Amino acid sequence: MNKDLKASAPTDSEIVLGILNNSEVVLRRLYTAYFPMILQLIINNNGDEDDAKDIYQEAIIVLYNKIKSGDFELNSKLKTYIYSVCRRLWLKRLSQMNRYGGDIRDFEEHLPVEEEVDDHSDRDIQFGKMESALRLLGEPCKTIMEDFYIKNRSMQEICERFGYTNADNAKTQKYKCLQRLKKLFFQQK
Amino acid sequence: MSDNQITQFIERYLDGSMTAAERTEFELLRKNDAAIESKFAEHVQFIALMKQYGERLELEKRLNAIHDEIDVHALKEELTIHPVWIVRMWRNHHSKISVAASVLIFAVLSILIVTGKLSSDKSRYEELSQKINTIDHKVKIIGAGARTPVKPKALASAPANFRGTGFALTSNGYLVTDYHVIKNADSVYVQNAAGESFHAKVIYTEPQYDLAILQINDSTFKNLGPVPYNVKKAESDLGENVYTSGYPGDNVVYGYGALTSAANYAGDTTEYMVSIPVNPGNSGGPLLDEKGNVIGILTARQTQMAGAAFAKKSIYLLKTIQNIPTDSLSRTLNLNNKNTLAGLNRKQQLKKLKNYVFMVKVYNQ
Numbered sequence: 001m002n003k004d005l006k007a008s009a010p011t012d013s014e015i016v017l018g019i020l021n022n023s024e025v026v027l028r029r030l031y032t033a034y035f036p037m038i039l040q041l042i043i044n045n046n047g048d049e050d051d052a053k054d055i056y057q058e059a060i061i062v063l064y065n066k067i068k069s070g071d072f073e074l075n076s077k078l079k080t081y082i083y084s085v086c087r088r089l090w091l092k093r094l095s096q097m098n099r100y101g102g103d104i105r106d107f108e109e110h111l112p113v114e115e116e117v118d119d120h121s122d123r124d125i126q127f128g129k130m131e132s133a134l135r136l137l138g139e140p141c142k143t144i145m146e147d148f149y150i151k152n153r154s155m156q157e158i159c160e161r162f163g164y165t166n167a168d169n170a171k172t173q174k175y176k177c178l179q180r181l182k183k184l185f186f187q188q189k
Numbered sequence: 190m191s192d193n194q195i196t197q198f199i200e201r202y203l204d205g206s207m208t209a210a211e212r213t214e215f216e217l218l219r220k221n222d223a224a225i226e227s228k229f230a231e232h233v234q235f236i237a238l239m240k241q242y243g244e245r246l247e248l249e250k251r252l253n254a255i256h257d258e259i260d261v262h263a264l265k266e267e268l269t270i271h272p273v274w275i276v277r278m279w280r281n282h283h284s285k286i287s288v289a290a291s292v293l294i295f296a297v298l299s300i301l302i303v304t305g306k307l308s309s310d311k312s313r314y315e316e317l318s319q320k321i322n323t324i325d326h327k328v329k330i331i332g333a334g335a336r337t338p339v340k341p342k343a344l345a346s347a348p349a350n351f352r353g354t355g356f357a358l359t360s361n362g363y364l365v366t367d368y369h370v371i372k373n374a375d376s377v378y379v380q381n382a383a384g385e386s387f388h389a390k391v392i393y394t395e396p397q398y399d400l401a402i403l404q405i406n407d408s409t410f411k412n413l414g415p416v417p418y419n420v421k422k423a424e425s426d427l428g429e430n431v432y433t434s435g436y437p438g439d440n441v442v443y444g445y446g447a448l449t450s451a452a453n454y455a456g457d458t459t460e461y462m463v464s465i466p467v468n469p470g471n472s473g474g475p476l477l478d479e480k481g482n483v484i485g486i487l488t489a490r491q492t493q494m495a496g497a498a499f500a501k502k503s504i505y506l507l508k509t510i511q512n513i514p515t516d517s518l519s520r521t522l523n524l525n526n527k528n529t530l531a532g533l534n535r536k537q538q539l540k541k542l543k544n545y546v547f548m549v550k551v552y553n554q
Binding site for chain 1: 192193196197231235236238239240241242243245248249251252253255256258259261262264265267268269
């Protein structure tokens with residue numbers, strides 16, 4: 001079965017280059033190449049396909065960010081790396097749900113990846129805070145923030161979209177919103 | 190300077206829209222005012238985090254789109270490790286199996302409880318059996334029917350299919366036994382204490398009293414000599430010491446006890462209840478009182494209570510004898526009126542008695 005999975009897998013260097021170049025095709029090939037491996041891991045260790053999806057996507061994100069950050073060195077096969085990250089994430093999830101029986105059925109070799117996973121979790125917490133701060137901010141501030149800071153839209157566009165007659169008004173509104181967003185973000189524990 | 194103005198400066202500084210002079214001034218401000226500097230750092234970090242957050246959302250969207258193209262269900266089927274069939278069956282059907290097992294256990298327990306087999310409470314158990322007794326009047330007929338059946342043989346010495354006890358009424362070979370002992374018999378042999386077997390013929394039966402009259406019709410049979418006991422015509426009293434002699438096994442067995450009731454459990458007043466340990470095979474044996482009068486014929490014992498047995502009252506033996514059609518009698522059947530056991534002690538009584546008590550062996554197909 002593993003042979004079949006490998007057959008369509010892109011090479012590791014293809015993947016690294018592809019991600020650095022934002023290649024959608026490579027991302028797709030990466031994703032489809034190793035998902036079955038992780039699905040197998042999760043469903044045979046007390047999880048279901050939705051758990052597998054969550055865990056696998058987290059692992060892909062960890063890998064993606066690591067490659068993007070530029071400090072990724074190919075010390076092992078990507079496959080092993082992905083498997084290790086997923087395994088670590090799943091063990092963590094299982095113990096959070098009190099479903100971990102102290103035993104995991106393994107299908108691949110694995111590496112110690114605690115540090116990466118913990119960094120990733122820390123960042124996830126930050127993102128969670130950001131998400132809830134934006135939600136609490138409400139409209140129109142939320143959209144203004146997203147348009148300006150995330151989607152990099154110009155103030156001119158935002159003005160038109162929200163019907164501000166004057167760019168200064170829009171700017172003042174934007175600063176107020178940012179101020180509130182920061183407050184909401186830092187207030188959270 | 191308000192927060193908004195500071196933010197504005199920071200943003201303008203960052204997006205390069207400041208003039209060279211403004212930049213220098215702002216850099217100086219940051220250098221001199223730690224609060225401004227930390228606000229600057231915080232802003233940079235915060236905006237970066239927001240951007241990363243946006244990128245994350247974008248990436249997740251892309252991954253979800255890719256994920257949606259995968260046939261997860263088919264993959265799942267393929268990748269699930271299928272345990273051996275018994276484990277799989279248990280996982281898939283454990284609720285059904287559990288229910289079935291529970292029902293079975295419940296049924297078995299209910300049956301055990303209802304039949305009283307489970308109860309360890311002895312007194313309750315006896316109470317229950319007594320209840321059954323009064324309702325059903327279940328008595329077990331004494332007969333050696335439970336003994337290993339062997340193919341019948343014409344030989345008198347062969348083991349019988351069915352066995353009981355009988356005793357002599359007259360010296361010329363008339364015997365009485367229980368009807369249930371000889372019922373369905375193809376042939377009947379009687380055996381005396383010396384081990385001699387004689388062929389006997391059933392000449393009369395009285396099923397309603399469970400009595401049967403046999404006649405020994407064997408050429409080797411010699412006159413028994415005067416019968417030492419007589420048959421009592423009156424009813425005996427409660428508490429009377431009684432004894433019996435019979436063949437529950439291959440040798441004659443003596444049993445004694447007392448007359449405990451003038452009726453059996455069923456309320457049938459044709460029988461006495463006696464407390465004598467009897468066994469199948471005692472059926473048809475004589476029940477004698479202290480003086481050696483035959484007061485009854487053993488018929489049955491209580492299955493539910495140890496030591497309780499029943500004996501047909503002697504008056505019914507007399508009635509049965511009267512009912513025998515005269516043409517059935519090839520010899521005279523005159524009961525002995527003289528009791529020669531009366532003055533003897535029990536050992537001597539038994540010694541005399543032994544020659545008049547027979548093992549009744551029944552053969553049938």
